[in-house]
Amino acid sequence: MPMANDTIKNLLEALQVSPDNIPLRLHLAELMLNDEMYSEAGEQFSDVLKRSYGNLKAQLGLASCYFNTGKYSAAIVIYEQLTGKLPLEDQIRFVKCLIKENSMQQAIEVYQKILGADPLYSDEEIDNYLRMPSSSLYGSDELTEDDFDEDGSYFMERPKWKFKDVGGMQRVKDEISIKIIQPLKSPDLYKAFGKKTGGGILLYGPPGCGKTFIAKATAGEIDAKFINIGLHDILDMWVGNSEKNLHEIFEMARRHTPSVLFFDEVDAMGASRSDLKQSAMRHVINQFLAELDGVESDNDGVLILAATNAPWSVDPAFRRPGRFDRIIFVEPPDEAAREDIFKTMLQGKPVDNIDTGKIAAAAKDYSGADINAVIDIAVEEKLRESMSKGTIQPITTKDLLKAIKQHRPTTLEWFSSARNYALYANESGLYDDILKYLKIKK
Amino acid sequence: MPEITGYLERAELLLNQGRPKEAETWIKKVVEAEPENDYALSVLARCFLNSKQFDKGIEVIRQAIALDPEIPHYYYLAAFGYYQKNERPSAIFFLNKAIELNPYYAEYFGLLAFIHIDQNDFKDALDKANEGLAIDAGNITCLNARSTALNKLRMTDDAINTMQDALAIDPDNEFTHATVGWNHLEKGRHKDAANHFREALRIDPNYQNAKTGLKEALKSKIPPYRWLLQYSFWLRNKGKQFRWIFLLGIFSGVQIINYFKEQRSDFANIGWFVVGLYAIFAAASWVINPLANIFLLAHKEGKYALTNSEKWNAISFTLCVLGGITVLLAGNFIGDKEWSGDFLIAGLVVLSLCIPMGHMRFPLQIKKNTFSQWIELSLIVLAIITLLITLFHIPASAAGIIYFILFVIYTWAKAF
Numbered sequence: 001m002p003m004a005n006d007t008i009k010n011l012l013e014a015l016q017v018s019p020d021n022i023p024l025r026l027h028l029a030e031l032m033l034n035d036e037m038y039s040e041a042g043e044q045f046s047d048v049l050k051r052s053y054g055n056l057k058a059q060l061g062l063a064s065c066y067f068n069t070g071k072y073s074a075a076i077v078i079y080e081q082l083t084g085k086l087p088l089e090d091q092i093r094f095v096k097c098l099i100k101e102n103s104m105q106q107a108i109e110v111y112q113k114i115l116g117a118d119p120l121y122s123d124e125e126i127d128n129y130l131r132m133p134s135s136s137l138y139g140s141d142e143l144t145e146d147d148f149d150e151d152g153s154y155f156m157e158r159p160k161w162k163f164k165d166v167g168g169m170q171r172v173k174d175e176i177s178i179k180i181i182q183p184l185k186s187p188d189l190y191k192a193f194g195k196k197t198g199g200g201i202l203l204y205g206p207p208g209c210g211k212t213f214i215a216k217a218t219a220g221e222i223d224a225k226f227i228n229i230g231l232h233d234i235l236d237m238w239v240g241n242s243e244k245n246l247h248e249i250f251e252m253a254r255r256h257t258p259s260v261l262f263f264d265e266v267d268a269m270g271a272s273r274s275d276l277k278q279s280a281m282r283h284v285i286n287q288f289l290a291e292l293d294g295v296e297s298d299n300d301g302v303l304i305l306a307a308t309n310a311p312w313s314v315d316p317a318f319r320r321p322g323r324f325d326r327i328i329f330v331e332p333p334d335e336a337a338r339e340d341i342f343k344t345m346l347q348g349k350p351v352d353n354i355d356t357g358k359i360a361a362a363a364k365d366y367s368g369a370d371i372n373a374v375i376d377i378a379v380e381e382k383l384r385e386s387m388s389k390g391t392i393q394p395i396t397t398k399d400l401l402k403a404i405k406q407h408r409p410t411t412l413e414w415f416s417s418a419r420n421y422a423l424y425a426n427e428s429g430l431y432d433d434i435l436k437y438l439k440i441k442k
Numbered sequence: 443m444p445e446i447t448g449y450l451e452r453a454e455l456l457l458n459q460g461r462p463k464e465a466e467t468w469i470k471k472v473v474e475a476e477p478e479n480d481y482a483l484s485v486l487a488r489c490f491l492n493s494k495q496f497d498k499g500i501e502v503i504r505q506a507i508a509l510d511p512e513i514p515h516y517y518y519l520a521a522f523g524y525y526q527k528n529e530r531p532s533a534i535f536f537l538n539k540a541i542e543l544n545p546y547y548a549e550y551f552g553l554l555a556f557i558h559i560d561q562n563d564f565k566d567a568l569d570k571a572n573e574g575l576a577i578d579a580g581n582i583t584c585l586n587a588r589s590t591a592l593n594k595l596r597m598t599d600d601a602i603n604t605m606q607d608a609l610a611i612d613p614d615n616e617f618t619h620a621t622v623g624w625n626h627l628e629k630g631r632h633k634d635a636a637n638h639f640r641e642a643l644r645i646d647p648n649y650q651n652a653k654t655g656l657k658e659a660l661k662s663k664i665p666p667y668r669w670l671l672q673y674s675f676w677l678r679n680k681g682k683q684f685r686w687i688f689l690l691g692i693f694s695g696v697q698i699i700n701y702f703k704e705q706r707s708d709f710a711n712i713g714w715f716v717v718g719l720y721a722i723f724a725a726a727s728w729v730i731n732p733l734a735n736i737f738l739l740a741h742k743e744g745k746y747a748l749t750n751s752e753k754w755n756a757i758s759f760t761l762c763v764l765g766g767i768t769v770l771l772a773g774n775f776i777g778d779k780e781w782s783g784d785f786l787i788a789g790l791v792v793l794s795l796c797i798p799m800g801h802m803r804f805p806l807q808i809k810k811n812t813f814s815q816w817i818e819l820s821l822i823v824l825a826i827i828t829l830l831i832t833l834f835h836i837p838a839s840a841a842g843i844i845y846f847i848l849f850v851i852y853t854w855a856k857a858f
Contacts, residue, residue, distance in 0.1 A: 270460065424643035
């Protein structure tokens with residue numbers, strides 16, 4: 001920028017002759033600011049303020065210099081003094097400064113004022129911080145299928161897996177089939193027997209035992225769209241938006257029937273209200289219950305599944321008829337299923353005559369995720385060996401048995417807690433399946 | 443940034459749901475992103491404290507205090523950690539600091555009252571609980587502390603009234619039910635105690651204090667166990683110094699009576715009675731717990747309350763008793779004097795082994811053993827050597843003598 005530099009040089013010389021020329025000094029400072037000479041610009045703006053106290057342009061310029069040099073708290077002090085007088089550009093800088101200083105509530109308030117004046121305004125950087133991704137759903141009234149399943153921007157997919165792809169879990173598959181798949185396939189039969197259809201299923205069990213996978217397979221079985229909802233898809237910092245997000249997701253599922261709505265870690269969204277401190281979350285729970293009941297809209301064609309590791313933390317209201325009135329225990333894979341999992345997970349890896357039956361027997365209580373971890377341990381060991389020997393060393397039965405000894409099944413901790421719930425808080429027989437699995441007779 | 447706020451909320455919810463380990467994974471993400479966020483550090487400390495990782499909890503909360511030394515709750519958390527570690531002077535120091543910063547929060551006085559209860563300062567405990575209740579009449583911790591202190595001071599009616607107040611305020615509080623349970627148990631009302639412990643476990647099935655209480659209440663169905671439990675409550679309330687003097691006094695008294703019994707014939711009957719009573723009392727204190735565990739093993743509710751170690755204690759105790767009696771009877775039936783003497787020694791060794799077997803921690807661990815666990819292991823090894831030597835007809839073996847000496851050391855070491 002030789003032109004600008006020359007101008008700056010000339011202006012500096014001119015100011016030596018007439019240092020009190022405020023417009024000239026402001027012009028110089030603005031040129032410096034545009035030229036990213038922030039500290040020099042800051043000095044000039046400060047000089048203007050010394051000579052002309054309260055000069056708005058100089059204050060805004062100085063704040064801008066602070067913003068660009070990372071002195072956010074200093075910038076905030078100036079912006080706060082000028083509240084109501086700030087042009088849009090500076091209001092945006094103010095919001096960004098507040099975000100950087102972690103003053104989220106104030107940042108939201110200022111940003112809401114900006115949006116109040118210009119509802120179409122959006123700033124990607126600020127949105128990333130202050131709005132949840134799903135809140136961009138409000139940007140368009142009409143949501144097309146392409147919005148969801150093509151580029152993965154959202155959370156809708158059409159799973160390819162079916163029940164036959166799920167190893168073991170026969171009881172779980174049968175229950176889901178009777179409860180939600182058959183009513184879709186043979187509605188007249190259910191009507192003839194006066195059997196009520198609908199409602200949801202709550203899958204519970206130790207982590208890593210395939211709750212999400214069986215839910216996806218359910219969607220695949222009926223060729224439905226699968227919408228996987230996590231807590232972050234719902235929660236929004238702005239009061240009332242979480243409920244709106246939840247409603248939108250249900251509406252989206254209703255528009256794309258047949259669909260399977262799957263709520264992972266439902267204990268977070270449907271937490272027992274006695275465990276909640278914030279009243280905001282209670283509103284989300286009430287909205288969730290209303291959506292499940294289909295008070296304002298019909299949930300026909302929408303299958304609702306939920307999964308949790310802690311069913312005891314889910315508010316009892318969710319278990320009432322028509323909501324998650326069928327609760328299914330997804331237990332760790334049995335020996336045959338473990339053998340299948342080992343075979344599948346070892347596919348494509350260099351192996352040497354593996355006795356999967358022996359390994360599956362040794363891996364009692366191991367979940368699918370644990371088996372994955374066991375294979376990882378064995379693979380890492382073999383990689384090290386291969387590197388030192390210079391040739392590929394295949395995984396053997398012995399390696400896997402050694403890895404099993406190194407990795408303690410994660411399900412044990414879950415069962416130690418679940419056992420207590422089954423023994424002491426099982427008034428309605430909710431956890432009878434756990435007692436059965438642990439071979440406890442009460 | 444919103445993710446971080448979400449993680450913090452999730453961690454706090456998980457903590458409230460009694461899932462500190464899961465909460466720990468979420469809050470660690472917040473602490474990684476914002477290492478100087480003192481509030482996040484305090485939540486991490488709560489995760490550690492709630493999962494019984496007291497040292498880590500104290501370390502983290504002290505970091506939070508260093509970042510913001512003006513938050514009284516951080517001092518309270520540090521005090522709670524020290525209290526759980528039985529480091530009462532540090533706990534009191536931090537609690538006083540919390541009270542100094544915020545003298546109007548009843549919970550701090552509640553914890554202080556419980557520390558005084560642990561120190562057998564029941565009067566001070568009552569005063570602190572009352573101070574807390576003057577600030578917040580409905581504070582559950584203070585009500586619990588008040589009731590416990592009143593119970594210890596034998597002001598039973600007031601204690602019951604206080605507990606009724608606490609239950610009326612929050613009938614679904616597991617802590618209150620457990621406190622009521624322990625108060626009942628101390629007074630020998632084991633059925634009422636069991637009901638309250640069951641209620642506490644229904645509310646929070648992972649509440650270890652209630653689980654232990656239920657186990658004790660069920661064992662108290664056996665009258666001798668109940669009497670010994672009440673005796674141990676009474677002794678515990680008297681302080682350490684009194685305990686030493688009392689036990690040594692009984693021991694010396696019995697020795698004196700024993701001496702007079704030998705010297706004067708008119709003392710013989712009384713002497714035998716006292717010595718016999720003492721022997722039953724001493725033996726009962728050793729065998730009653732494993733015996734009660736055997737009872738629980740057969741109890742439909744109790745068998746699930748026992749830990750694996752307690753189950754093994756009960757089983758190995760039974761095997762030793764049955765094995766010892768069988769060997770003694772076999773020696774009696776054989777009739778051969780030389781052999782029956784060997785059988786008598788072997789039988790007594792097996793029988794006496796029931797004491798360490800009934801109290802040791804299972805599964806056996808060679809590493810990380812305490813002094814008494816090493817003695818227990820040595821006793822088992824020596825018992826086996828003694829048995830082999832005896833059965834091979836080698837008289838007065840060194841192993842037997844060492845076994846006897848170790849056995850005496852073990853019983854005395856365990857008693858104190």
